[in-house]
Amino acid sequence: MSNKSGIVKYHVKLSFEVDGLVERADIIGAIFGQTEGLLGPEMNLNELQRVSKVGRIEVNTKSTSNTTNGDALIPMSTDIDTCALIAAGIESIDKVGPFDCVFKLEAIDDVRAAKKDDIVRRAKEIKQRWATKTVSEGESMLKDVHEGDSKRLSTYGPSKLTCSSGVFDSKWIILVEGRADVINLLRAGYDNAIAIEGAKIDESIKELCASKDTVVAFIDGDRAGGFILKELTSVVKIDYELRADTGVEVEELTPQRIDEILRPIADEIKHGKPVAVLKSSDDKPVAEIASRIFPNLNETLEAVALDENEKEIFKVPISEVVSKLSTQSGIKYLLLDGIITQRLLEGAKNAGIQCVIGHRVAKLTNSDGLNLKTFGDLGVA
Template sequence: MTRAFHPKYIIKAKMFCEGIVEKSDIIGAIFGQLDGILPESLNLQRLQETKKIDRMQVEISHQNGKTKAWLKIPTTLPKVKLAILAAALEQVNRVGPSKTETIVTNIADTLEKARDEVIERASEILGQWNQMVTPKRANLLSQVEESLYRPKIVNIGKENLPAGSRVKKSNEIIVVEGRADVLTMLKYGFDNTIAIQGASIPDTVKDLIKGKIATLFVDGDRSGFLITKEALTTTDVDYIARAPQGKEVQDLSLKEIRDALNRKIPVKSLKIEVENALTFKDIAPKEFFQTPEGEEKKKAAMKKLKNIRTLHDSKLRRKLFSTLRENLLGKEEFAIYEYPKKDTNITMIQKGQIAGMEKSIMELKGKTEKILLMDGTVNQKIINSCVPANFKIIVGTDIEDVVKQPYSLKIDVLQ
């Protein structure tokens, strides 16, 4: 009885042959060329005999006198030997008389599906647990914190806006977005704070800040920008302070609050008309939004791009950077778009969390040229995943360990 083969991994590769070749030609070329590269312990014939690899699976298509082939090699090899075999496979550069390029597109873990099912079921169990067992316990910390600072919270004006007890007496006022922000500020001793409780500025706040030094302290997201835009056109606010990008005031530490308030900018220093602004960067000096750490990261990324084919400075490049910055940055998400043929209008195909990105890319089919934007680091594994799915551009927030860049693919880093 023949024993069933249960692979741990499957090496997936793609071949581009300049001429017409058949499956047997491809398999023969692989066995022949790897025989002179691999050590005796990785001899393909011996690996098949000892059940370390299974029969190669090859699919081919012929078009315009050329051949495309898709290979799968099931294996139980350990990781180091598997990596050597995969790297050697990319050295196959000729099938018969035809010049050939071989690219390993993925190494699939056959246990991944089982792991995904375990994760999904575990999430369901945890969700039920939280609903049935721990709702009161989960809220314990916030309940204690609120009870601790509740005596210091007062309600002001006809809108009953939450505020610190000294907000009326103080000559300096900090205006925040919501009640949770007031609680956080009170926790660190800022009892001259008042919340607007919405996207518009209430009349009570407008009246309160007259004749006082008022700082608008907003979240580091688009809602914070919109509130800033309105406040600057409808109130007498003196300064703007902003939480770090992607963070909310209610989640900040004391150090982050102090840093943000120390970096506040005077309204008088704004360079352009607020009503024409599109983003935070349009209404504030560059240094207000960039930290020294961010500048160092940018310099490091530029150094890594030295030998990478990037996008030229163009409308499309600026559009992609703007889209990544406004829609993905700080969220650990990715988005896939159709590559525009004439203008810079890009249509989204798919969006999701970075954790599931590679799986989503591998499932993409069709000849549509694509663009990948990601709030994450571009690496060789991601590049290899994108090649078979016909991606033309990848833009991330950093780049590392790129050793091979296909000629048809441009890579860039948000700047």
């Protein structure tokens, strides 16, 4: 089995039964042919194979006197969401040639899990072999880093919320979600962070924020982060609302990226400039639009285009939206029940669209000039 990308993440395994005698090629033909266009052009198996996201499909068949059954294995290097969509698409196939058939998903195996098990097993062997040796330089360095962080960590309030020591004296504080976020900000040089540790905001957080000149919320860029930010802003006056990059948690950001996000605020406060309130107020109109459109758009696999007055210009299946954009003008907002892909991004830019909202944003290049949001970012999904 081969995959041009060289990195297989998942094996999608399906079984099938056909009420007739068919060949292996007939099964493969049905898989490709009957899923084509079903999930949009970017989800076509031919396209996914072209960009090395799907490997060679393996099919095994067994025949009786008048039926054919067997299994199919599809190696994929996409995310789990795409694997699930492809599996569901194949399960919808009901014909192979003229014969009725049933496809059933048996498993989606994480190929990397086996590799992780091998790595852990080998690591245990290495540890056992070298355990009697002197402590390595690397272990000493890790110990120094850990102790250095621990000395600057503290707790706040009756609930003993994790914070860094600068929280007590600093004129401004940074609210993050958890202990790991506080530690990561310490590594980036920010010692004035406190963890809210849950969606229910502790009373001591409210009291602390009321005593500070400036309060910054720095929340994960995932769907849960959107809900937490919404809850936080409902009970605490926030001067700056910041999010990690889409789909990324604050604890996963590099120190350099953390500094890029926080440095403009830190510089304003340090030089005594008035702090401009940077709320989601810019996103408020977008959030209101998303809240209104989402209930009738979710799970439809469709896209809706609105003009500057928020009036609907068109509503089409996702598979047709890129071609539709090339023939329309005056679109300001595009909302879709799907993923914001590079192809969609280019089509939106060419159409002069200002804001695109979807369920998820793929890894994109050249996205400057477009406001890209997920329904999770806006707190509506």
